[in-house]
Amino acid sequence: MKYEASRTAFLLIDPLNDFLSPLGKTWPIVRRVMKDVSLIDNVKEVLTLARAKDLTIVYAPHYRYKPETAPTRKYLHPSQYGQKLLRLFSANGFGGKFYSGLEPREGDLIASEHACSSGFIGTDLHEKLQARGITHLIMAGMLSNTCVESTARSALDLGYDITLLKDCVATWSREDHRAAVDGTYHQIAHEVLTASQLKSHFSEAGVAYA
Amino acid sequence: MLSVLLDSFSKMIVSRAMKSYRSFPAEKTAVLLLDTQASHVEYLSGLHPNLTNLLDMCKAAGIPIVYSDFGGLAPSNRLSPGVERLYSLFDAQYSKPDQHVWPVNDNDIVLSLRTTLSVFMEGDLLKQLEELGIEHLVFAGGFADLSVESSARHASELGFHTTVLADCCGATSRQNHKASLEVTLPRLVHEVCTSLDWFEAVKKSNPNL
Numbered sequence: 094m095k096y097e098a099s100r101t102a103f104l105l106i107d108p109l110n111d112f113l114s115p116l117g118k119t120w121p122i123v124r125r126v127m128k129d130v131s132l133i134d135n136v137k138e139v140l141t142l143a144r145a146k147d148l149t150i151v152y153a154p155h156y157r158y159k160p161e162t163a164p165t166r167k168y169l170h171p172s173q174y175g176q177k178l179l180r181l182f183s184a185n186g187f188g189g190k191f192y193s194g195l196e197p198r199e200g201d202l203i204a205s206e207h208a209c210s211s212g213f214i215g216t217d218l219h220e221k222l223q224a225r226g227i228t229h230l231i232m233a234g235m236l237s238n239t240c241v242e243s244t245a246r247s248a249l250d251l252g253y254d255i256t257l258l259k260d261c262v263a264t265w266s267r268e269d270h271r272a273a274v275d276g277t278y279h280q281i282a283h284e285v286l287t288a289s290q291l292k293s294h295f296s297e298a299g300v301a302y303a
Numbered sequence: 304m305l306s307v308l309l310d311s312f313s314k315m316i317v318s319r320a321m322k323s324y325r326s327f328p329a330e331k332t333a334v335l336l337l338d339t340q341a342s343h344v345e346y347l348s349g350l351h352p353n354l355t356n357l358l359d360m361c362k363a364a365g366i367p368i369v370y371s372d373f374g375g376l377a378p379s380n381r382l383s384p385g386v387e388r389l390y391s392l393f394d395a396q397y398s399k400p401d402q403h404v405w406p407v408n409d410n411d412i413v414l415s416l417r418t419t420l421s422v423f424m425e426g427d428l429l430k431q432l433e434e435l436g437i438e439h440l441v442f443a444g445g446f447a448d449l450s451v452e453s454s455a456r457h458a459s460e461l462g463f464h465t466t467v468l469a470d471c472c473g474a475t476s477r478q479n480h481k482a483s484l485e486v487t488l489p490r491l492v493h494e495v496c497t498s499l500d501w502f503e504a505v506k507k508s509n510p511n512l
Contacts, residue, residue, distance in 0.1 A: 094381075122309045122310045125307075167462070168465075170491075171317050171321055171493070209459070209460040210456065210460065215460075238486070239491060243460075246421065246453045252380065266306075266307065276448070276482035276483075277479055277482055277487070280383065281420075
């Protein structure tokens with residue numbers, strides 16, 4: 094697959110402390126798969142590569158919890174219930190901040206917060222990508238089978254080309270991770286790669302376009 | 304080990320909370336049957352008995368069925384393997400609403416062919432459901448890992464009480480049937496159950512049945 098820098102974005106989903114930091118609230122659960130795939134090292138490496146190749150960097154962050162804006166809908170989404178219970182991604186605390194080393198820089202796009210799992214539903218992500226002329230998304234972040242996959246499914250329906258990085262995503266359990274990266278990813282993504290495979294693609298002469 | 308225990312515990316708590324929503328009053332419930340057009344009949348033959356029972360149950364309870372089939376002109380850009388699979392099965396000749404393989408009742412809705420996996424990504428289904436006062440959506444169809452999963456994920460995000468009937472769904476493979484219905488969807492919708500479990504819940508919610 095060709096990667097035209099002007100049309101390709103690296104989309105990072107929920108790189109927030111409550112997932113990624115050892116002090117984060119869900120870290121005791123997700124650390125197992127994060128460690129299995131060396132998530133932090135791989136995502137940092139791809140982010141550095143994407144910046145070096147002048148790709149657009151896009152962040153799709155989860156809703157940051159505030160008691161006064163907590164969801165009150167009749168049927169809470171399972172993720173909303175969990176978030177409310179644990180006060181995950183606190184708007185005013187450590188958990189809702191971007192993980193150090195993966196935070197946005199000036200010029201990056203930051204979409205409005207998604208309430209449940211797809212970075213596109215109820216947000217301005219599509220509008221921001223369209224404004225930059227993006228047609229191809231390389232996706233990474235948390236969690237493999239929830240927000241990352243939901244965002245990829247929406248992206249597919251919206252007509253984007255999708256590359257999913259299987260060692261740049263992690264989730265609650267090894268079973269959940271395998272269900273996504275070895276199963277459904279291969280139906281919805283145009284390609285499923287590792288970080289090093291992506292790096293090789295970019296290193297091959299004539300494959301990366303500025 | 305600790306991560307496994309914590310995950311099991313949190314899954315149990317969320318699942319219990321989601322089951323507290325379990326209620327299916329007929330006037331507020333609709334079943335979405337996806338990708339079951341005539342051109343898929345051979346592929347779906349294993350599902351026929353369960354789908355037939357499901358439709359009979361809905362008819363008896365007065366629960367509307369929304370039929371939505373994938374198809375139409377393939378876009379010019381590269382297709383993902385799952386979408387390519389759906390286009391490979393699609394046959395325009397056998398996907399017309401008046402050739403629907405299932406009996407359509409007066410209160411059912413037959414949507415135009417769609418080119419997206421999520422039934423909510425194009426068209427006005429959301430508006431139609433809101434106008435009917437539908438709060439509970441129950442999903443079944445040809446591909447658990449494709450249209451059913453994308454649509455069910457989308458439905459629960461939109462605020463519907465969302466249920467998926469595992470024994471009324473096919474998939475691109477046995478592995479993906481399990482991945483979608485036993486592993487992933489229980490994290491993202493309110494319940495994944497069998498049609499028999501659901502029939503019992505419908506009877507409890509509608510004592511006149």
